Amino acid sequence: MPRQDRLFLAFVLHRRDYGNTSLLLDILGSGQGRFPAIAKGARRPRQPASALLQPFQPLWLAVAGRGEVRTLTRVEGAGPPIPLQGRALLGGFYLNELLLRLLGRHDPQDPLFAFYQSALSRLAEDADLETRLRQFELRLLDELGYGVRLDQVAEDGAPVLADRLYTYEREHGVRHASERAAGPRLSGATLLALTNGERLADGQRREARVLLREILAPHLGARPLKSRELYQRWFGSGAIAESPQRRDPTTARPVDSEEPC
Incomplete structure (x- = not known):
């Protein structure tokens, strides 16, 4: 399972709206495998995480929680998005x-x-x-x-x-x-x-x-x-x-x- 608060390289496989301001994500992470995670408040105005949490964007992520669905605690770009057209x-x-x-x-x-x-x-x-x-x-x-x-x-x-x-x-x-x-x-x-x-x-x-x-x-x-x-x-x-x-x-x-x- 993902290690808490430690950054790992990852990609978003799928995302959908969750609640009023959050996102529910399917993540593929290095050393982690595939797992679901919630990005709380990612859809709020002027929230940069929403633009980063897209498919084909290399990411550095950290997560918290002990349940099946984890919570993102940190999101950073790990390079430019892969330019697929x-x-x-x-x-x-x-x-x-x-x-x-x-x-x-x-x-x-x-x-x-x-x-x-x-x-x-x-x-x-x-x-x-x-x-x-x-x-x-x-x-x-x-x-x-x-x-x-x-x-x-x-x-x-x-x-x-x-x-x-x-x-x-x-x-x-x-x-x-x-x-x-x-x-x-x-x-x-x-x-x-x-x-x-x-x-x-x-x-x-x-x-x-x-x-x-x-x-x-x-x-x-x-x-x-x-x-x-x-x-x-x-x-x-x-x-x-x-x-x-x-x-x-x-x-x-x-x-x-x-x-x-």
């Missing part, structure tokens, strides 16, 4: 939603915290959103003990070959493709790119997205992800129909209507 911003919301749905409370995950911070920075710097999201999904599964083997065929232990076609089944893993095989079909090249952390080629991105949705589905449950709904609202096929070249509302650049997450 457009699809990258929605990608950041998706990472936050995965952590909220999959991480238990008060379970320190320091390697995952460091990887999350790095993933946000890469989303801000790199146009290859889908490769970054797939890398984070696989790392999150590994850290939670749900890792999958994608470079080996489950039924006979054969190595995956780049020029072969395979399927993935939740109960078994990677299997040789056949007419009777269930699950998504994908190339060996896609499986190897995911295993090696390589940049996904244009033809591999959809395969990788479908695969990771299949792997994550039993852990996420049936409740829809809000980040996907938001992506469809901003960039969905209906909006594309209204404007043949749909543009990112934050950058005015053309965007692909297909969800990256």
Whole structure:
């Protein structure tokens, strides 16, 4: 659990109004894991904490209290906010939603915290959103003990070959493709790119997205992800129909209507 009155590096995963003047936050903290906290009076006029307590803003925090929900006692910026825009911003919301749905409370995950911070920075710097999201999904599964083997065929232990076609089944893993095989079909090249952390080629991105949705589905449950709904609202096929070249509302650049997450 968080140590009282000691500063630690943290990010806000989610925030909502609480009472008349406070905020209820979901925090991811280094050495702390995920936990809820109240920022008392943060919404009062001229209160600087409200502007700092936003997603993607590195923070130094201290907390107090012994219950499940802690109280923030100190809030300081730990650097400038990570500048996510457009699809990258929605990608950041998706990472936050995965952590909220999959991480238990008060379970320190320091390697995952460091990887999350790095993933946000890469989303801000790199146009290859889908490769970054797939890398984070696989790392999150590994850290939670749900890792999958994608470079080996489950039924006979054969190595995956780049020029072969395979399927993935939740109960078994990677299997040789056949007419009777269930699950998504994908190339060996896609499986190897995911295993090696390589940049996904244009033809591999959809395969990788479908695969990771299949792997994550039993852990996420049936409740829809809000980040996907938001992506469809901003960039969905209906909006594309209204404007043949749909543009990112934050950058005015053309965007692909297909969800990256």
